Amino acid sequence: MINNRTIVAWLKLAARSMEENKGYLTDLDAAIGDADHGINMERGFKKALTLISPVEDRDIDAILKTTGMALIGSVGGAAGPLYGTFFLDAAKALSHLNELSNTDLVLLFESGLKGIQRVGKAKPGDKTMIDTLQPALEALRSAFAYGTDLIEALRWMVQAAKEGMESTIPMVAKKGRASYLGERSAGHQDPGATSTYLLIQCLLDAVESQS
Numbered sequence: 001m002i003n004n005r006t007i008v009a010w011l012k013l014a015a016r017s018m019e020e021n022k023g024y025l026t027d028l029d030a031a032i033g034d035a036d037h038g039i040n041m042e043r044g045f046k047k048a049l050t051l052i053s054p055v056e057d058r059d060i061d062a063i064l065k066t067t068g069m070a071l072i073g074s075v076g077g078a079a080g081p082l083y084g085t086f087f088l089d090a091a092k093a094l095s096h097l098n099e100l101s102n103t104d105l106v107l108l109f110e111s112g113l114k115g116i117q118r119v120g121k122a123k124p125g126d127k128t129m130i131d132t133l134q135p136a137l138e139a140l141r142s143a144f145a146y147g148t149d150l151i152e153a154l155r156w157m158v159q160a161a162k163e164g165m166e167s168t169i170p171m172v173a174k175k176g177r178a179s180y181l182g183e184r185s186a187g188h189q190d191p192g193a194t195s196t197y198l199l200i201q202c203l204l205d206a207v208e209s210q211s
């Protein structure tokens, strides 16, 4: 079962992962963008950790909302507002819960994805974080429909996220700075799709570490 401590553990692992993968994400962004994605993500999640410490014992929506505000407030560019909206919209969908059922977890990702699409207007195939998030959400839903337990469902989700991330390599970017490159954006993995994969992997790690 996911509770507020699991969510805090997830965000702590996410902050560490963004720090560890700062160079990797920035190198990916150097190929098709402006070489700041790793810097943006590391800064945003570091800020989120600082701001969530006073609300760690509150309901899950308070923690997610604080994370969203931290990302929007500290990260310029596209990814800060997009990831920020993910967390704010997930928070709105899960008000006053201290534990998440399987259905609630699906709702968290569904609401977050819808928020990113409302703000960024990207569709699957545009070479963005959506190409990781959408198949990951579908895998989570299918796993629960199939009757798997939480950890197994998250493993399906991570696998789908990895495939989604890799699917961006041949894509031509339609959104953000990478789209200025047109056909030349093909052949490179999208940085945002990669950070989304890392975030989903961290959720599995957080749940595994608590079970």
Ligand SMILES: Nc1ncnc2c1ncn2[C@@H]1O[C@H](COP(=O)(O)OP(=O)(O)OP(=O)(O)O)[C@@H](O)[C@H]1O
Pocket (backbone or CB within 6 Å): 029, 033, 034, 036, 037, 038, 040, 041, 076, 077, 078, 079, 080, 082, 116, 119, 120, 121, 122, 127, 128, 129, 130, 175, 176, 177, 178, 190, 191, 192, 193
């Ligand atoms: N409209 C959008 N919808 C969803 N994701 C997007 C959109 N625009 C950009 N992205 C994601 O943001 C990532 C780039 O984030 P970054 O932190 O580098 O911000 P940025 O340099 O301002 O981005 P960009 O210049 O691409 O707008 C891309 O790899 C892509 O996954």
Ligand SMILES: [Mg+2]
Pocket (backbone or CB within 6 Å): 029, 033, 034, 035, 036, 037, 077, 177
């Ligand atoms: Mg960038």
